[in-house]
């Protein structure tokens with residue numbers, strides 16, 4: 428069997444600015460085709476890490492490999508896509524000219540671009556707007572144009588820095604769909620976002636960083652400690668049902684105080700036990716009104732982690748010195 432090359436691998440990656448390590452021994456592995464969330468407070472070193480992975484900033488120590496090669500290698504760089512948070516657009520260009528310019532810079536042939544540009548404009552919801560100059564685009568349209576630019580050259584690894592900060596809720600859903608489509612095509616996505624609910628919904632794995640170090644990384648389930656809390660709402664609790672449920676998972680709570688309904692909180696070890704829970708409820712003769720697996724709450728995890736770890740350098744926030 429062929430070994431799949433990881434999209435990103437770093438080993439003890441470091442960057443020191445003015446004697447201060449802003450990335451301090453960072454170890455990350457992102458397999459090809461994975462959507463990876465990179466989270467941390469302001470000044471944690473996220474952008475600096477991304478710049479090193481893109482070959483824009485030289486590490487002070489350690490090693491980084493992207494798509495199996497060096498970030499400095501032009502052949503590797505040609506297969507990377509990047510949407511920076513604050514993209515400086517050439518606003519005198521039309522959307523199509525902007526994409527053509529970036530496509531040529533990325534080495535895409537003129538013939539290929541003719542078909543590809545309308546395709547990506549459609550993908551990001553800018554169909555029919557490509558002939559307008561960027562100076563007339565709204566903030567959300569500029570962000571969509573930037574995303575079109577990032578995926579234009581069919582990269583195998585895409586870095587998206589706050590890709591939805593200027594978008595309305597519909598735009599956010601559309602970007603999520605684009606990310607899911609990239610994943611389905613085997614493209615790895617490295618997502619930097621402060622919108623944790625968004626990260627929760629789209630990322631396969633996340634890493635929390637603080638002061639240039641990874642505090643923890645894993646799938647949402649791993650970060651939840653491997654349990655799936657499920658809230659059940661039933662018409663009533665027939666005798667013996669709690670015992671049956673206890674055989675499927677851990678009954679954490681049951682509430683029978685409201686007439687005409689029974690609430691049970693059940694912790695399961697695996698998602699594929701959910702159908703058995705529904706079957707057990709029906710077999711016991713109760714009606715099932717809700718069977719809701721609880722989402723891992725990234726925001727709570729984030730706050731717990733960030734508060735629990737000692738702040739090593741306040742200057743790391745980038746705040747002005749008193």
Ligand SMILES: Nc1ncnc2c1ncn2[C@@H]1O[C@H](COP(=O)(O)OP(=O)(O)OP(=O)(O)O)[C@@H](O)[C@H]1O
Nearest residue numbers: 444449468469470471472473474475742743744745
């Ligand atoms: N070129 C530079 N020269 C000196 N210090 C820098 C440079 N670039 C970044 N820093 C410092 O490194 C630290 C990490 O910055 P970085 O931009 O990587 O953080 P971040 O996690 O991306 O933050 P944010 O969430 O606010 O974008 C900050 O304290 C910043 O001031």
